[in-house]
Amino acid sequence: MGDFRMPSLGADMEAGRVTEWLVKVGDEVKRGDIVAVVETEKSTIEVEIFESGVIETIVVPVGEEVPVGTVLARVQSGALGSRKRRGPETPSRESAPPIEPTHPTSREGARTPVVRSPVVRHLAEESGIDLAGVIGTGEGSVITRHDVEQAIAMQRPPGGRVRASPWARRVAAELGVDLTSLRGSGPRGAVTEADVRRVAGTESRPAAAPCEPAVTTVATGTREKVVPTSDVAAKQVALRRAIGALMARSKREIPHYYLSTTIDMRRASEWLERVNADRSITDRVVMPVLLLKATARAVATVPEMNGLMVEEKFEANAAVHVGVAISLRGGGVIAPAIHDTDALELDDLMAALRDLVTRARAGRLRSSEMSDPTITVTNLGDLGVDEVFGVIYPPQVALIGFGRVAERPWAEHGLIGAVPTVTATLAADHRVSDGHRGGLFLSTIDRLLQAPEDL
Amino acid sequence: MTQEEAMNIMRDVLHQVAPEADLGEIGPDEDMAVALDLDSMDFLNFMIGLHQRTGIEIPELDYPQLATVERCAAYLIAHV
Numbered sequence: 001m002g003d004f005r006m007p008s009l010g011a012d013m014e015a016g017r018v019t020e021w022l023v024k025v026g027d028e029v030k031r032g033d034i035v036a037v038v039e040t041e042k043s044t045i046e047v048e049i050f051e052s053g054v055i056e057t058i059v060v061p062v063g064e065e066v067p068v069g070t071v072l073a074r075v076q077s078g079a080l081g082s083r084k085r086r087g088p089e090t091p092s093r094e095s096a097p098p099i100e101p102t103h104p105t106s107r108e109g110a111r112t113p114v115v116r117s118p119v120v121r122h123l124a125e126e127s128g129i130d131l132a133g134v135i136g137t138g139e140g141s142v143i144t145r146h147d148v149e150q151a152i153a154m155q156r157p158p159g160g161r162v163r164a165s166p167w168a169r170r171v172a173a174e175l176g177v178d179l180t181s182l183r184g185s186g187p188r189g190a191v192t193e194a195d196v197r198r199v200a201g202t203e204s205r206p207a208a209a210p211c212e213p214a215v216t217t218v219a220t221g222t223r224e225k226v227v228p229t230s231d232v233a234a235k236q237v238a239l240r241r242a243i244g245a246l247m248a249r250s251k252r253e254i255p256h257y258y259l260s261t262t263i264d265m266r267r268a269s270e271w272l273e274r275v276n277a278d279r280s281i282t283d284r285v286v287m288p289v290l291l292l293k294a295t296a297r298a299v300a301t302v303p304e305m306n307g308l309m310v311e312e313k314f315e316a317n318a319a320v321h322v323g324v325a326i327s328l329r330g331g332g333v334i335a336p337a338i339h340d341t342d343a344l345e346l347d348d349l350m351a352a353l354r355d356l357v358t359r360a361r362a363g364r365l366r367s368s369e370m371s372d373p374t375i376t377v378t379n380l381g382d383l384g385v386d387e388v389f390g391v392i393y394p395p396q397v398a399l400i401g402f403g404r405v406a407e408r409p410w411a412e413h414g415l416i417g418a419v420p421t422v423t424a425t426l427a428a429d430h431r432v433s434d435g436h437r438g439g440l441f442l443s444t445i446d447r448l449l450q451a452p453e454d455l
Numbered sequence: 456m457t458q459e460e461a462m463n464i465m466r467d468v469l470h471q472v473a474p475e476a477d478l479g480e481i482g483p484d485e486d487m488a489v490a491l492d493l494d495s496m497d498f499l500n501f502m503i504g505l506h507q508r509t510g511i512e513i514p515e516l517d518y519p520q521l522a523t524v525e526r527c528a529a530y531l532i533a534h535v
Contacts, residue, residue, distance in 0.1 A: 276515050281506045284515060286495055327494070329475055357496045361473075382494040 002051045004035065004073040006066050009045050009370035011394045012246035016040045017065040018072060027055045029075065034366065036072065041235075041242040043334055044363035045370055053077035144364075172196045175232070232330075239332045247391050254392050255430040261442045263449055265405050265420040271452040285350045288379050291402050291422070291445075293349055293455045295377050296320045296341035298444040304433045305398040305426075305441050306375045314397060314432045323373025323393065324353065326360040334360055335376050335393060336369035346455060381405060387423040397429035400445070456509075456535045461528040468504030472497050483525040509535050 006016050020037035029035055034046040035055075053075040060072045131143060177196050250256075268290050276284045299306040299320050307316040320342040323335035338344070338352045359365055375396060380388045381404035388401035403423045410419040424445055428438045448455060466478050469491075476491040488498050502513050502521070511534045513521065521527040 273515070281513055282503050284499070286499060288495070329473070329492070354496060354500070358500070 002053065002075045002077050003071045004049055004051070004075055006038070006060075006068050006070045006072055007047055007367050007371065008068045009038070009040055009047075009367055010042070010246075011249075012042070012242045013040050013068060015065050015067045016045075018060055018062055019044065021058060021062060023055050023073075025055050025058060029053060029055060038367075041238045042332055043328065043360070043365060045365050045367055047367040049075070051075055051077055236331055243332065246394065250391050250394050254394065254397075256392060256427050257430050257435055257438065258389055258425065258427050259435060259438045259442055260387055260389075260423055260425040261439075261446060262408075262421050262423045263446045264410065265422050265449065268449050268452045269405065269420045283347070285346055286353075287405055288381075288402070289346055289350045289353060290449065290452055290455055291379065291424075292322055292324065292338070292341060292353070292377055293344070293346060294445045294448040295375070295400050296322050297448055297455070298441055299342065299375065301444045302433070302437050302441040304437060305428060307397060307432075308374065309395040309397060309429070309431070312431075314429075317374040319374070321372045321374045323376040323396070324356060325376060325378035326357055329361060334365070334370075335373060335378075336360060336365050337373040339368075339372065375400070377402070381422070387425050389425055390427045392427055392429060397432045398441075399427045401425040401427070456532050458528060458532065461531040462524075464505065464508050464531065465524070465527060468501060468508060471504060472500045478524060481524065484523050486522050487524060487527070488522065505531065511535060 009016070016038040017040075018036055019039045021035070022037065023029060023033075023035045029049050030052045031050055033049055035049045036047045038045050038047050056074045056076045058073045060066055060070065066072070175196060268287070272285060272287060272290065303316045304314065306320055307314055309315075319340055321337040321339050322341040323337050325333050325335045327333050336356060338349065338356060341349065344352060356365075356369070373393070373396065376390070376393050376399045378388055378390055378399065379402045381402055383404075385403050387403040390399035390401045392399050401424070403425075405420055405422045407418045408421045409416055410421060424442055426438050426442055428441075462478070469476055469478060473491060473493060476493070478487075481487065481490040487493065487501075493501065498518070502518065505511065505521075505527075506513055509531055511531065513530075513534075517530070521530050
């Protein structure tokens with residue numbers, strides 16, 4: 001018998017709300033299966049279970065907010081009997097091999113619909129959903145049951161369910177707008193966020209007005225979903241407070257030191273341009289992938305950048321799980337991990353990054369991604385900033401920032417020319433390392449970027 | 456491909472990449488990435504989506520030619 005508890009999905013999380021159970025009493029679960037969806041102040045996270053067995057009781061119902069550590073469900077361990085397995089469709093990293101061995105590699109996932117579960121395929125066929133038109137949000141862009149349900153929700157004809165984006169539904173739910181009362185101005189008559197806001201601005205409805213649930217309950221009827229009751233403004237306040245509390249703690253407890261170095265990006269830029277020129281658009285790699293890989297590999301030279309402070313003692317981590325700072329639409333930032341970043345080939349890292357960004361924005365991150373980062377990279381280059389001085393994400397001990405890759409004056413052999421450069425910055429914990437080691441870390445990243453073909 | 460078809464494709468693809476972004480809210484010559492707050496990953500996904508819908512291979516060097524609504528539609532019409 002084991003307890004499945006509300007996990008800590010980052011140092012800033014104190015409580016979470018179960019918004020969805022993906023299993024019911026009697027279901028068999030395997031270690032790594034996603035069994036519940038939990039909403040925190042920052043995001044919606046798919047929570048994995050760390051024990052195999054059979055769900056015996058569900059203790060916390062959908063909609064209830066409970067502190068970290070609260071028992072959510074009880075699991076009868078080991079007893080993998082004859083009961084039919086009805087777990088989530090997305091295989092975890094270490095479990096279940098793909099059911100259809102012929103599926104394409106994740107790199108090509110965006111081009112060909114990848115469906116691993118016959119259940120999902122069946123659901124799509126039954127509902128007349130063309131899988132080619134569905135964007136997969138599972139690992140490696142695999143199409144999950146949730147994706148198909150979203151697609152079903154969006155194709156219901158007038159009189160049935162309203163066509164609307166998940167985001168519009170969410171905003172509608174939060175503003176208390178009834179979607180069935182709207183005329184959509186989006187593609188194929190879909191209700192857009194703007195439509196919802198237009199109505200919300202002219203009509204005031206009580207918060208308890210009937211709302212469309214964000215996810216359709218399908219024939220199997222085992223999924224429940226609650227409509228969030230809080231409004232957008234209150235969520236923003238909670239989000240800012242959570243981020244503020246964590247950053248204040250970081251600044252209070254961690255003796256930060258900061259270093260920066262400007263890196264010649266001629267070789268990396270030229271190499272990337274050459275590689276991408278021969279590739280189809282779906283196979284191209286973006287510069288942040290090289291920066292992530294170089295950072296992850298530099299850890300081998302300066303291991304004290306990678307790990308966690310546990311009770312005032314640093315524990316270096318053998319695996320490098322780089323947390324990638326991703327800005328969320330509607331505000332806030334989240335830094336989920338790409339597992340074993342240093343060991344991924346560039347193409348696989350590209351696929352992992354695309355997948356992670358997509359799921360972070362869609363609110364489909366996994367609990368292990370939230371709890372496992374050992375070092376963080378933030379790349380604010382898209383916004384055009386030159387450099388970023390980060391605040392370390394406790395209990396990690398280092399954060400690496402990259403600004404924009406752009407042409408700047410560069411002096412070499414007594415001559416000044418214009419070359420593409422990037423400024424890399426390091427914020428690191430003085431309890432663990434000092435400027436000398438930090439400098440070595442940045443210069444190692446520089447050295448690795450000078451041989452992009454070996455990354 | 457007509458202007459309207461091009462616009463519909465762009466709207467559909469953008470809707471999948473960034474559900475809350477609305478093409479109708481920006482001007483025809485505004486930079487989409489800036490106006491709609493798309494980062495490089497969003498923009499790449501937008502390019503991939505256009506490729507999947509139209510079959511056009513968009514070289515990386517052509518990305519700037521698809522930066523605004525107007526130019527993007529013109530590019531699709533010219534290359535399909």
